[in-house]
Amino acid sequence: MTADQRRFRDQRLTAWHFAAGEVLVRCPRCAECARVVVVPGADADLCEARRLVCGRCGYARGQRGRARHGPAPSRTVCDPYLREPLWLQGDCGGNVLWAYNEAHLDYLEAFVSARLREKVVVGEGEWRRRMTMVAKLPVWLKAAKNRDRVLRDIERLRATLQPCP
Numbered sequence: 001m002t003a004d005q006r007r008f009r010d011q012r013l014t015a016w017h018f019a020a021g022e023v024l025v026r027c028p029r030c031a032e033c034a035r036v037v038v039v040p041g042a043d044a045d046l047c048e049a050r051r052l053v054c055g056r057c058g059y060a061r062g063q064r065g066r067a068r069h070g071p072a073p074s075r076t077v078c079d080p081y082l083r084e085p086l087w088l089q090g091d092c093g094g095n096v097l098w099a100y101n102e103a104h105l106d107y108l109e110a111f112v113s114a115r116l117r118e119k120v121v122v123g124e125g126e127w128r129r130r131m132t133m134v135a136k137l138p139v140w141l142k143a144a145k146n147r148d149r150v151l152r153d154i155e156r157l158r159a160t161l162q163p164c165p
Contacts, residue, residue: 008114011107015133018104023079024087024164030057033087033164036079039063050081055164087160092153095140102161109154111137112147 027034034054039062050063063081076085077098088105089098099105111117111134140146 006113006115007118008111008116009118010120010132010134012120012132013107014131015100015104015136017133018100018107019080021101021103023081023100024102024161025052025079025082025084026087027052027054027057027059028061028084029059030054032056033160034059034084035164036063036081036084052082052084087164088157090153090157093140093146093149095138097141097150097153097157099157102158105154105158107133108141109151112141112150112154 021038023036025034025036026032032054034052034056036050036052039049039051052059052061054060061082075096077089077096078085079100086098086100088101089096091097097108099108117134141150
């Protein structure tokens with residue numbers, strides 16, 4: 001592991017940054033990996049229309065209404081648009097580890113694997129974003145004692161990306 005791999009510098013991203021593009025979900029028809037994508041012709045804005053498409057069974061469904069903030073009513077983590085269960089989620093020592101897509105999983109892996117985690121200091125006059133995703137991560141995910149378990153579970157989730165068409 002090089003010095004750069006042991007260092008993580010917070011890029012001041014929020015979870016919504018990763019949800020703005022493609023979100024991987026479990027297809028309600030075949031239970032395989034499907035994608036929630038921006039409807040062609042719409043901007044990749046959080047409030048734009050989304051569509052669930054499954055490359056396996058051909059299932060497709062559009063979004064009704066706007067994205068919903070806040071957790072789903074159960075322990076299963078769902079996408080904020082169509083409220084389908086996320087594809088990238090699983091148990092991690094009694095907690096739920098989840099990611100919207102591969103880029104989100106990469107960002108979590110970079111954070112967890114880093115031995116040095118740096119916050120970015122906002123300079124005078126710079127735009128200030130609300131709390132970053134890293135600042136909101138649960139304590140169990142940030143704890144060094146859980147690093148190996150979390151990294152193993154991230155790799156397990158990454159392995160499920162293979163069948164995603």
